[in-house]
Each structure stands twice: as structure tokens, then as C-alpha cells.
Amino acid sequence: LGIGVAEPSGQLELAGDERLQEYPPRGLVGDPLVFDPAGNAYDYNVEGHGVFKISSSLMYHASTSDDRRIYKLFDKIDTTPTHWNAFNSSSPYEATTNAQITTLYGGSTITAHFAEIQMPYKIKLKKYTLCSANILARALKTGMIVGSNDGNVYHVLHNVPDFGFTSTYQTREYTVDNTTTPYRFFRLLLMNTIGFNTCNMTGWKLFGTPGPTT
Numbered sequence: 001l002g003i004g005v006a007e008p009s010g011q012l013e014l015a016g017d018e019r020l021q022e023y024p025p026r027g028l029v030g031d032p033l034v035f036d037p038a039g040n041a042y043d044y045n046v047e048g049h050g051v052f053k054i055s056s057s058l059m060y061h062a063s064t065s066d067d068r069r070i071y072k073l074f075d076k077i078d079t080t081p082t083h084w085n086a087f088n089s090s091s092p093y094e095a096t097t098n099a100q101i102t103t104l105y106g107g108s109t110i111t112a113h114f115a116e117i118q119m120p121y122k123i124k125l126k127k128y129t130l131c132s133a134n135i136l137a138r139a140l141k142t143g144m145i146v147g148s149n150d151g152n153v154y155h156v157l158h159n160v161p162d163f164g165f166t167s168t169y170q171t172r173e174y175t176v177d178n179t180t181t182p183y184r185f186f187r188l189l190l191m192n193t194i195g196f197n198t199c200n201m202t203g204w205k206l207f208g209t210p211g212p213t214t
Contacts, residue, residue, distance in 0.1 A: 018209050019209065020126060020208070020209065021208065021209065022206070022207055023117075023119060023123060023206045023207070024044070024074060024117070024119075025049060026046060026076070027074065027075045028042070028046075028054065028071050028074040028075060029071070029075045032044055032071070040055055040056050040057075040058065040059045040070065041053065041054065041055035041070070042054050042055075042069075042070065042071050044071075050120025050121065052117060052118065052119060052120060053118040054070050054071060054073075054115070054116065054117050054118075055070060055116045056069070056070035056082070056084070056113075056115050057099065057100045057113040057114045057115075057190075058085070058098045058113070060082075060083035060084070060085070068080075068081050068082050068083035069082065070082055070115060072202070073115055073202070073203060073204050074117065074203075074204065076203065076205070077202075077203075078131045078169060078171065078202045079169065079202060080202060081134070081200040081201065082115065082200070082201055083198060083199070083200050084098075084190055084198065084199045084200075085097070085197065086197055086198065087113075087192070087193050087196070087197045087198060087199060088197065089196075089197040091195075092142075092192050093192050093193045093195055093196065093197065094192050095112045095113045095190060095191055095192070098113065099111050099112055099113050100114060102114065102146065102154055102187065102189060103153050103154065104146065104153070104154055104156060105153055105154065105155045105156075110144065110189055110191070112143070112189040112190055112191045113189075113190040113199065114188060114189050114190060115187070115188045115190070115201075115204060116185060116187040116188070117185075117206070118151070118184055118185050118186075119184045119185075119186070120184075121184065121210065121211065122149070122182035122183060122184050122210075122211030122212065123182055123206075123208040123209065123210055123211050124179055124181070124208050124209050124210075124211055125145070125147065125157060125176050125179065125186060125206055125207075125208040126175070126176055126179050126207055126208045126209065127174060127175050127207045127208075128145065128173070128176065128204065128206045128207060129171050129172065129173045129174070129203070129204070129205045130163060130171070130172055130188075130201060131169065131171045131172075131201065131202045131204075132169060132170045132200075132201060133169070133200035133202045134168050134169065134200070135168065135196070135200060136166075136168050136194060137194050137196040138193055138194070138198055138199055138200040139163070139170075139193065139194050139200070139201065140163050140190050140193060140194075140201055141162055141163060141165075141191075141192045141193055141194045142160065142161055142162065142163075142191040142192035143188060143189045143190050143191045143192075144156055144157075144158065144159050144160065144188075144189040144191070145157045145174075145186065145188060145189075146186075146187045146189060147181070147183030147185060147186055147187075148183060148184070148187070149183055149184055149185065154185070154187060155178065155183070156178070157176050157177060157179075157183075157186075158174060158175075158177050158178075160174065165194065179208075182211025182212065183211075186206060188204055
């Protein structure tokens with residue numbers, strides 16, 4: 001749990017409640033409801049909340065002991081990494097092969113790897129945390145948090161030129177710039193690593209308040 005975040009009750013939170021809450025309210029582990037056979041997307045039914053959908057720009061699952069698929073980013077276990085490749089092998093280590101296009105509000109586009117979570121309801125995102133993995137050079141350096149209500153066009157919520165990771169298994173907290181509009185889709189754009197041609201991160205936790213139900 002993040003600092004100042006209460007233990008989740010497991011009950012659907014009411015719109016208009018301004019208490020900071022963590023999303024998803026529990027780790028997304030166990031059997032998903034449905035999944036993309038390629039391993040890029042999963043749906044989880046969280047009791048008292050509804051279905052959370054998570055997806056990624058690619059899947060990595062070398063073996064049972066080397067499972068780095070997207071749900072590892074949301075299992076709330078900070079030693080299980082999610083893996084993206086490929087990034088350029090030399091500076092500035094930008095996303096290359098398998099990177100996908102995200103369309104921003106206003107018509108511009110960003111080409112990057114991504115991790116996405118679709119909530120069962122809208123929330124106003126206030127802050128989030130990210131956790132690095134066991135190799136510092138593979139940590140995310142540059143990226144964005146974007147939000148959407150249709151999964152097609154995204155609004156920039158936080159543009160980060162340097163996430164500031166300085167050690168392995170380091171959890172860092174960030175405050176979101178645009179906190180007034182509720183969204184259902186939240187996407188982490190992975191644009192550059194610190195210094196490697198793949199990216200590993202072990203956790204992404206979101207904190208906010210419920211949006212309107214209608």
C-alpha cells in the first residue's frame with residue numbers, strides 16, 4: 001500500500017468520495033477471466049468492483065520460471081518483473097521493435113511500448129508509484145502517463161523526462177499534473193530506458209478518487 005492509503009475494503013467505492021484509494025484494490029493474480037492467447041491482455045474480476053482489463057505492447061513468457069507477462073506489473077509483488085523489448089542498444093535507448101502508436105488529444109502521436117489498465121469505472125488519478133527491477137540499466141527513464149475514456153485518443157496526464165531511478169527494486173512516487181478529469185483507461189508509455197535494449201519494471205500502482213457513475 002502507498003503512504004496514506006487505507007487498506008482496501010473490497011467494496012465498491014462511492015462516486016464523490018475524496019479519500020485517496022489504490023487501484024486496482026488488490027493484486028491481479030490467479031486465473032484471469034479471459035486472456036489474449038498471445039499473452040498480451042488479461043481480464044480480472046475484482047470482488048465488489050468489477051472487471052479490470054490489463055494489456056501490453058508485447059508478451060514475454062520464456063518459461064514458467066521466467067514469466068514476465070503484463071499481469072506481473074499488477075500482482076503487487078515487487079520482485080516479479082514485466083519485460084518489454086526492444087529498445088535501441090545505444091543512447092538514447094528509445095523504444096524500437098514492437099513499439100506501438102498512441103494517439104494523443106489534438107492529433108499528435110507517440111511511438112512507444114506501453115502498459116495499460118482499464119478500470120471498471122472512471123477515476124481521477126492523483127498519483128502513482130513505479131518500481132524498478134533487478135537491473136538498473138533496464139529501468140524506465142522517459143515516459144508518460146496518459147488517460148482515455150474510449151481507448152482510442154489519450155490525454156497527457158504526466159510527462160516525465162526522467163523517472164529518476166537510482167537503484168534496483170526502488171519504488172518512486174509521482175504526482176499527476178492533470179487531476180480534474182476522470183478516466184477509465186490509463187496507459188504508461190515506455191519511451192526510453194536508462195541504458196539497455198530491454199525494459200523491466202516490477203510494479204505500477206495507481207491512486208485516485210472515484211469519478212461519477214453516470
